[in-house]
């Protein structure tokens with residue numbers, strides 16, 4: 001089999017993210033969520049000792065990331081997003097697989113996150129990974145003109 005088959009430039013590549021990724025992560029976050037993260041905010045997070053982030057790139061362009069804060073034995077997923085044009089290709093699943101494995105290696109035993117109750121895609125994604133609903137915070141995500149939508153608190157044990 002030809003080696004070039006494995007090195008196609010459009011193959012997704014997963015790796016740890018660092019402060020250099022702040023501009024691309026800020027940009028993707030801004031197009032994926034109502035409340036954006038500035039480049040400075042992203043950079044500060046990525047420089048925190050307790051923050052772990054992974055990215056997926058295609059042809060050297062960042063098209064997805066996941067970021068957590070770890071205070072072993074607990075970790076909290078702060079954000080995950082995949083660029084709209086690359087969704088439904090299994091990239092979030094691959095990112096989460098790698099990320100949860102690495103969190104486990106770093107001492108996490110329980111992982112928490114908050115998800116908008118109306119975010120069907122994310123809820124299904126987390127459901128596939130065995131996250132369970134352990135709480136609900138009404139009106140957590142502000143929306144102009146309405147009471148805001150609820151956040152669900154999800155939890156999963158790491159093997």
Ligand SMILES: CC(C)(COP(=O)(O)OP(=O)(O)OC[C@H]1O[C@@H](n2cnc3c(N)ncnc32)[C@H](O)[C@@H]1OP(=O)(O)O)[C@@H](O)C(=O)NCCC(=O)NCCS
Pocket residue numbers: 032033079080081082083086087088089090091092093094114115116119120121122124125126128
């Ligand atoms: C949620 C998100 C990260 C999923 O990324 P993705 O790369 O498209 O997800 P995957 O292709 O890996 O899908 C994995 C599973 O998630 C679920 N899923 C993903 N997108 C879905 C959608 N639009 N509708 C229903 N289920 C969906 C499915 O169960 C899917 O498995 P399947 O394709 O075998 O059915 C992406 O939609 C996104 O960036 N959304 C905006 C940001 C966001 O809401 N992040 C979550 C914050 S808590």
